[in-house]
Amino acid sequence: MRDQKTKYQASAADKWITVIIYVLFSAFAFICVFPFYSIIINTISANDLSARGDVVFYPKKIHFQNYLDVFKIPGLGNAAMISLGRTAIGTTLTVGASAFLGFMFTQEDMWARKFWYRFTVITMFFSAGIIPWYLTMRSLHLTNNFMAYILPTVVAPFFIILVKTFVESTPKELQQAASIDGAGTMTLFFRIMLPICKPILATVAIFAAVDQWNSFQDTLLLMTDSNLYSLQFILYNYINQASSLSTMVNLQNAGSTAMASLATKQTTTSIRMTVTVIVVAPILLVYPIFQRFFVKGIMIGAVKG
Numbered sequence: 001m002r003d004q005k006t007k008y009q010a011s012a013a014d015k016w017i018t019v020i021i022y023v024l025f026s027a028f029a030f031i032c033v034f035p036f037y038s039i040i041i042n043t044i045s046a047n048d049l050s051a052r053g054d055v056v057f058y059p060k061k062i063h064f065q066n067y068l069d070v071f072k073i074p075g076l077g078n079a080a081m082i083s084l085g086r087t088a089i090g091t092t093l094t095v096g097a098s099a100f101l102g103f104m105f106t107q108e109d110m111w112a113r114k115f116w117y118r119f120t121v122i123t124m125f126f127s128a129g130i131i132p133w134y135l136t137m138r139s140l141h142l143t144n145n146f147m148a149y150i151l152p153t154v155v156a157p158f159f160i161i162l163v164k165t166f167v168e169s170t171p172k173e174l175q176q177a178a179s180i181d182g183a184g185t186m187t188l189f190f191r192i193m194l195p196i197c198k199p200i201l202a203t204v205a206i207f208a209a210v211d212q213w214n215s216f217q218d219t220l221l222l223m224t225d226s227n228l229y230s231l232q233f234i235l236y237n238y239i240n241q242a243s244s245l246s247t248m249v250n251l252q253n254a255g256s257t258a259m260a261s262l263a264t265k266q267t268t269t270s271i272r273m274t275v276t277v278i279v280v281a282p283i284l285l286v287y288p289i290f291q292r293f294f295v296k297g298i299m300i301g302a303v304k305g
Helices: 002-043 047-052 065-070 076-104 113-124 130-139 157-169 172-180 185-196 198-214 217-222 231-240 242-252 268-284 286-298
Strands: none
Touching: 002 268, 047 268, 065 268, 076 157, 076 185, 076 198, 076 231, 076 268, 113 157, 130 217, 157 198, 172 185, 185 198, 198 231, 198 268, 198 286, 217 231, 231 268, 268 286
16 A cells, blocks of 8 residues: 555656646746747737737737838848848858868878868867958958858858767768778768768758858948848848838828828837848748757767667
């Protein structure tokens, strides 16, 4: 009886602990999700109510005029293409370079392997600062140049370390067997290791894509040509100029019957929140695509059964 009672009490305690864990994680998830949810419901609610802070938990007087008006702002479409281009090209090149260098740094027959690896890694810890960086970029003619978004990010030491660690965790017998069969370095990389490295490469792709999509400082420092402005930089400008932009959009739609209502009249709040959703939403689509690889890739060094 005592053993049965002990087991019953332990089981009840486990259930309570499980309930507490679910409650805590649910609360944490709510705290993480609610800010973005709040922004979305404010963009589709009446703008006068949103400006007064009356929209909190659910949308009121739903409309989608905000998105139609924001897309009329000059330069938004071109900025979106710049951001998409730099994200796609930059991520592809970063993943490719990280995969190849991470693999090569595990090859013992690579010439001066340790030197080149340490030379690459040391750049993570030492930086000359913004002014020398800007002077270097200008001397390389990368001001007002789309390649300024791509070239500086191709070799990323942190991503190379991730790939190198992952490759070192794979059985060496795979490469040894392929080498015995006559496979060269490139064959080993493309046909043996590259398929195995999909989890870590997906992880690198997520990190690189988010970095590229969210970056705006390089635009701020290097670009004076408005045709090369990124979407994040446009967002930065729009947030700072939301008041004047709302006035401009309202003047553009002055003859529209829809603008007769305060519910759809643009405000500083509506401009800021709508542009925020437009900028953030596309990158959120990256996570579902790579999620099944992400957990496996990030758990590098875990014990395998």
